[in-house]
Amino acid sequence: MSSRIRSADVIVTSPGRNFVTLKVTTDDGVVGWGDATVNGRELAVAAYLRDHVAPLLVGRDADRIEDTWQFLYRGAYWRRGPITMAAIGAVDLALWDIRGKVLDQPVYNLLGGAVRDGILSYTHASGWTLEELKDSVDEVLSRGFRAVRAQSGVPGLDTVYGIHRGQSSYEPAARGISPVEEMWDTRAYVRHAPRVLADLRDHVGEEVELLHDAHHRLRPIEAAQLAKDLEPVRLFWLEDVTTGENQEAMRLVRENTTTPLALGEVFNTIWDCKDLITSQSIDFIRSSVMHAGGISHSRRINDLASLWQVQVAPHGPSDVSPITMAASLHLDLATPNLGIQEHMGYPAVTAEVFRSTYSLADGMLHPGDAPGLGVEVDEDAAARFPYSRAYLPVARRRDGTMTDW
Numbered sequence: 001m002s003s004r005i006r007s008a009d010v011i012v013t014s015p016g017r018n019f020v021t022l023k024v025t026t027d028d029g030v031v032g033w034g035d036a037t038v039n040g041r042e043l044a045v046a047a048y049l050r051d052h053v054a055p056l057l058v059g060r061d062a063d064r065i066e067d068t069w070q071f072l073y074r075g076a077y078w079r080r081g082p083i084t085m086a087a088i089g090a091v092d093l094a095l096w097d098i099r100g101k102v103l104d105q106p107v108y109n110l111l112g113g114a115v116r117d118g119i120l121s122y123t124h125a126s127g128w129t130l131e132e133l134k135d136s137v138d139e140v141l142s143r144g145f146r147a148v149r150a151q152s153g154v155p156g157l158d159t160v161y162g163i164h165r166g167q168s169s170y171e172p173a174a175r176g177i178s179p180v181e182e183m184w185d186t187r188a189y190v191r192h193a194p195r196v197l198a199d200l201r202d203h204v205g206e207e208v209e210l211l212h213d214a215h216h217r218l219r220p221i222e223a224a225q226l227a228k229d230l231e232p233v234r235l236f237w238l239e240d241v242t243t244g245e246n247q248e249a250m251r252l253v254r255e256n257t258t259t260p261l262a263l264g265e266v267f268n269t270i271w272d273c274k275d276l277i278t279s280q281s282i283d284f285i286r287s288s289v290m291h292a293g294g295i296s297h298s299r300r301i302n303d304l305a306s307l308w309q310v311q312v313a314p315h316g317p318s319d320v321s322p323i324t325m326a327a328s329l330h331l332d333l334a335t336p337n338l339g340i341q342e343h344m345g346y347p348a349v350t351a352e353v354f355r356s357t358y359s360l361a362d363g364m365l366h367p368g369d370a371p372g373l374g375v376e377v378d379e380d381a382a383a384r385f386p387y388s389r390a391y392l393p394v395a396r397r398r399d400g401t402m403t404d405w
């Protein structure tokens, strides 16, 4: 029994923030949903799907998920890159969703079944001052989380990525026609962060897992210094301590510290991950399931990582839609070398469009047992939230130069 793809449509909607959604419908009327959101470049991937992918899907066999993946990846000639891979990822998610619905099974059961009862997750806490950060962490712990990412302000700066003064929740992308320009001072940050995190460790005790994200902002030796200074804090991980482009830099960091290292949220293929994994320069690989070409490709990354005892820790910010979050949970549940799943959370209004059935209780996630991925999209609701431009901030140093990370 096979079914053909009848149509593939792109929906751009903005319930709380911008999302790009792919709707694939079969001849039998089964609908599969994919997410193709690339933060700040949403319309590029929407056009890629609408103009160059959707016409190729019509008439294809919806059951042939791997073959369609290979067709879109190898057939494009221009392989890799965030736009291409998000588009392929969206198709892949939609086809797994259809497959689960046709077989009346949650997707994790098509991936070999659960290897754990639930998925350890962390969410974000932030505060400009140490006291505000402690309050934010306490609030996260009161919701049952046992792992929390902690970010604070930096003395002498007016803004810091990931923190909104006086608020514990935040959205990194700001609405507007161009990015907000922030000032950044690495020296001030690497002086301040170890003190803040050491005080926070004293506050929470030794059993809470603390994570910290440096957002790619340090040069190699600064990254090594920070990781070394943070050793007494016993972080669960230090994330994106330098960029993912010059991967040799991570060797220098690695050789100088025992702080566990995580990287890879902007990676989009196994090729981006390969050298860091096989050189054992990182402990956690962080690509999101959709940005790395969907379930079909991400599970290859997961298996490569397992050979080198690297754990999988998928990116789960607000800028991947609940469809990607659900797909990530299905794969997580069936992946032996899962470390932890990020769950940043969504603005309340996002749930008006994305009706998800996955659960989060006491910091543990579960994809649920609905057939497919378990997320349905309300298209009437989506139409009520038109796209508007929003961008991540950019940063300059004190003398006005663009940062070189």
Ligand code: EZ4
Residues within 6 Å of the ligand: 039, 172, 213, 215, 265, 315, 317, 318, 319, 342, 392
């Ligand atoms: O900056 O998703 O670990 N999570 C993060 C996020 C990313 C945004 C970028 O689109 O670092 O907040």
Ligand code: CO
Residues within 6 Å of the ligand: 213, 215, 239, 240, 265
């Ligand atoms: Co990050």
